[in-house]
Amino acid sequence: MLTTLAIENLTGSLGRIDILIIAVAMLLLFVISYVFGKEEKDTNDFFLGRRRVPSIVACLSFAAAEISALTIVGFPATAYSENWEYVPFFIGTAVARVSVAFLFLPVFYKYDCTSIYEFLRHRFGAETQYAGAVFFFITRLIASGVRLYAACLGVGLIMGWSLVQTLLMFTVISIIFIAFGGIKAVVWAGAYQAICFLVAGIALFIYLIYQIRGGLTEAWQIAEQAGRLSACRFDFNLNEPTIFWAGSVNGFFIGMAAFGTDQEMTQRLLTVKTHRESQKTLISTIITVIPIMCLYLAIGTLLYVFYQQNPDVVQPDKAKEVISHFVAHSLPAGLKGLLLAAIILASIDSPLSSLASSFISDIYRPLTKNKATEKHYLLVSRGGVVFFGLVLALIALACEPVKNILWFAFQIFSITGGAILGIFLLGLLTKRKGGWGNIIAMIVSTICVLILMLLSKYEVIGLAWSWLIVIGTGITMCLGYLLTLIKLIIVKCLRWLR
Secondary structure (H helix, E strand, O other): OOOHHHHHHHHOOOOHHHHHHHHHHHHHHHHHHHHHHOOOOOHHHHHHHHHOOOHHHHHHHHHHHHHHHHHHHHHHHHHHHOOOOOHHHHHHHHHHHHHHHHHOHHHHHHOOOOOOOHHHHHHOOHHHHHHHHHHHHHHHHHHHHHHHHHHHHHHHHHHOOOHHHHHHHHHHHHHHHHHHHHHHHHHHHHHHHHHHHHHHHHHHHHHHHHHOOOHHHHHHHHHHHOOOOOOOOOOOOOOOOOOHHHHHHHHHHHHHHHHHHOHHHHHHHOOOOOHHHHHHHHHHOHHHHHHHHHHHHHHHHHHHHHHHHOOOOOOOOOHHHHHHHHHHHHOOOOHHHHHHHHHHHHHHOOOHHHHHHHHHHHHHHHHHOOOOOHHHHHHHHHHHHHHHHHHHHHHHHOOOOOOOHHHHHHHHHHHHHHHHHHHHHHHHHOOOOOOHHHHHHHHHHHHHHHHHHHHHHOOOOOOOHHHHHHHHHHHHHHHHHHHHHHHHHHHHHHHHHO
């Protein structure tokens, strides 16, 4: 039995109403997991929900996956320390959603894909499917590790816990939740989480307005004078990652890679009945995701104004801690619990289900030649959730030195995201066959992008990281096509010589 002192150590500065709000939020999450996970019989249930999920639920779940703790913690930090020059990225991702809806989704339904990398098997062969899955594992594990770190940063600061303590809590909860409930639990819980993110964001926004002397009008003037409302710059400079051209193009390619070639995001779109419903689901996320992201950018701007008007209030040591610091030290009881519940919920919707589904569909089933029982594959799937949960925790632990977690997450995604996107586009836009040439193209592309990133970081060349995924996609497509063409020429020459 916990002593009073132990309970106080666990709950930090939380009041009873805060603890009640968090407890109810978590209880609802596990109720959803139980209700939608109790009848899981096979991997079709576990990974696709038998394609019976309502479109509105899939839309909200997609929004929750895209928002995550990185938005709740990272967006306010970016607006607080910089400005609104993230807006061109929104424009790019909106166009990307429409492109993915009409270019990618019909093909995934045509081949009845459980994992989207099964398309690569149909189009190019097993080797490319394996490569696509491996690149997904690397990309998603690192990017999701950063997201998990963002959540731990927020919760740990509010609760007064160490990073290890917070990671342990999130890892255990995520593994139990997803290993039992499968994709149906993830999708329905995602819809619930998206609503919580919106409610918490609106409540915090309104509270900040009332805390600022002069209200919204004064906040606007202070932020504008400080350059915190700058949203678009139209000059052309390859070394500036946030100008309009770089931001919108980067948003388009990041969006194409995330929504069309990332199993974590696309898996939710495959849970509805038809590809037309899936298309509507993805396009409708434009009006669900982007407003919530703008809301959290606005919160960051208001936090900047609040601290400018109240210089005597202790400010956060680091910009990335701004919302957690404000929640811990300036929010009243009730609202503090609501924000903390939103951050916790944002961390639990992890990529464990998509990682497990890709592992089973792209690697384990082919290796076992699909000879095992569905019960066996379901058991291995749940074991995969446990394994990937532990790996994610280790990656999050290594992210502690990161300063701007939002930009860091996109940079990491750019390294391998271009390679995966390039191969998918090669399969969708051309009729060329490929095998090992595709793998070579993906590896070369990743190495080139990594080298360019390091050269830019150490100021050897002037190139903003926003262009890296564009370059990676181009290298993969061109080299993959060229190697296929060379192979075809060699085969024809050998035939002629015979």
